[in-house]
Amino acid sequence: MDPHTEIILAEYDRQLPFFRRLERIVQITLQDILDSNGLAVTAVSTRVKTRESLAGKLELKGGKYHSIRDITDILGARIVTLYTDDVDRIAAMAEQLFDIDWENSVDKRRLHNTDSFGYNSLHYICRLPKTLVDEPDWPQLNEVRFELQLRTTLQHAWASINHDIGYKTGVEIPHIYIRQINRLAGMLEMADDEFSRIRTEINNYRRRVQMLVQNGELDDVQLDGDTFRSYLEAQPFGMLNHRIAAINQAEIQEVPLNGYLRVFVALGCKTLGDVDRMRAQYTEHAYTLARHQLGNTDLDILSSSVGIQNICIVCILANGGGKIGLTRLFNALNGENPQNELLAEMTYNQALNLSFMQNK
Amino acid sequence: MKTEIVTDGNRLVAKFYGRLDTAAAVQTAEEVKPLLEAANKEIVLDCSELEYISSSGLRIFLGIRKEAANHGSNVVVRNINADIRQVFMMTGFISFFEIQ
Structure with missing residues (x-):
């Protein structure tokens, strides 16, 4: 292990209690905002990157990071939504709630060419603003960045399976299989759009029915x-x-x-x-x-x-x-x-x- | 009026004897308290020896059903006589309870 990696890992060990504290605050904040907006999701999860995982990351691209502050995903949060519309809705909530580091945030959904399909997820790099948390003993709570990932259940399923296949084999996957996996991403994208469309139509239908009931037009x-x-x-x-x-x-x-x-x-x-x-x-x-x-x-x-x-x-x-x-x-x-x-x-x-x- | 509660596997069986009227309701409410704490169990209200039920008795049955629902338990009313069945029907509770 090179000395630079050792310095960053030692810093990680020192800051671990801080990251645990940040994790709790982010978890509670996200759950509160979903509850108060009555938004049902599949999962809200947070994790602090393990020492092993960080060491692996540093081994791959350690030169990119001058200090631990440059690594934005030591704390990661993920919300898995039911519908694709909800990703944008929660993104809007996150923009209100957190300071977003736009330069390092990325909407993977928009990165694909018109003729390519694959990983779809929205990654926001965030900080807690002082309006949300202001603890003089923990000023770094407002300084350290964390990653928030937003994706649908189907995108999550695809990403999980793709990750499993990609990492387990240990050998380069032939082009034909990559194409087949990405083809599935396209199909799931269509399914996501269909689920959203069906939900919208059902809600419109319910509104129409309620209107007819209110107006007494019950024969219709x-x-x-x-x-x-x-x-x-x-x-x-x-x-x-x-x-x-x-x-x-x-x-x-x-x-x-x-x-x-x-x-x-x-x-x-x-x-x-x-x-x-x-x-x-x-x-x-x-x-x-x-x-x-x-x-x-x-x-x-x-x-x-x-x-x-x-x-x-x-x-x-x-x-x-x-x-x-x-x-x-x-x-x-x-x-x-x-x-x-x-x-x-x-x-x-x-x-x-x-x-x-x-x-x- | 008397109430006996026995455990039968994953079920709690409460057997009622006599007339569950206003006078008997206070004592019966006390006797059925173990049922209110049962979680994830089936609760059987065995009425084979119950002769009569008043509004106070219905309130006790409703209380048991409500608490059972809160604890994820199910309530079954068994062996009610014709008069009690009629009370359940007239008050509209016949479709609220699972009656066997």
Whole structure:
């Protein structure tokens, strides 16, 4: 080992506690900024370069570095995103958060020629500004640079496998295999763009649905998991629930209502308009059924599914579905169980004298 | 009113006896406390000897289910009689609990 390398490694040994401290601050800062922006990512990681790794680097290109300060990746941080758009979004956050050494930062995504594909990642060389950290006992916290790498999950997978193949073989890889690996980089780039495009389209679709729900144009909205969730956000059964709760001055416990989607589908609803018409048509009868059931009890706790459940019961009975229809309803809601037949019979008998059962 | 809790492999089984009404609720709430601390276990509420459940009893069952969800556990209600099944249905909780 040459004397220059030894000096830098000795400096590394002295500064290791400092790098550990810097690492913790960077890790917490990155996690905080992602959390506060509600951004889900695949991974946030940091590492301080090992002594062995640094020695290897110095052996390869030691002459390039006058001191340890010239080595910008002793602390490295990496964020692996789900979508390619998020790389740019997090890059913008990093630019706000850190002082960026633009001269040494590189966007590998922009380095490729139009006809070449390969490693794609954004590398920022950063410092912590005093606005973020200001510790008089540790002034070097604002001076020492670290590397932040941003890449997508697919870019990360490609880079990891490429690294593994490239370093493990120990022999020069024939041109044909390099071409095949780079061809995969091109394919993954397309996949990344497609995932981003699909996410954007889904978000646009959700926004359109929410708009239609807000405007009451429910006949234009196909009934599915997403649209039903948007519909439920407007709490269409809330008023009925409160009327039912008032029978015994009951409290209402919120429970998920998503399971009713398959019931409405089974009842023939194709759009949110169909669901809402059913709600409007049977609300009064659903209230009457609840009053008939609960009026003679002192039950003062209800689930928020009580209104929607009674609307489904009334719809089935009013349309001649009888005990078999109710059994199917309870099977759909509670899972297949022989007891559901008994429950259907009890419910049927309770409703027998109510007006919507006339002539059924 | 009496509650027995036994461990059955990776399950905790609470068996209720008698009428779980307002008067019995305080004691029952105390007796089911071990269930609230169970993590990653299946909790079985065996109601084969439970004759009646009031709103106070429902609140205890709800509390167990909520705590179980927080601890990654699952709650199964078993062997409820027709009257109790009707209470679960009328209050809308029948689709909230896994009832076997």
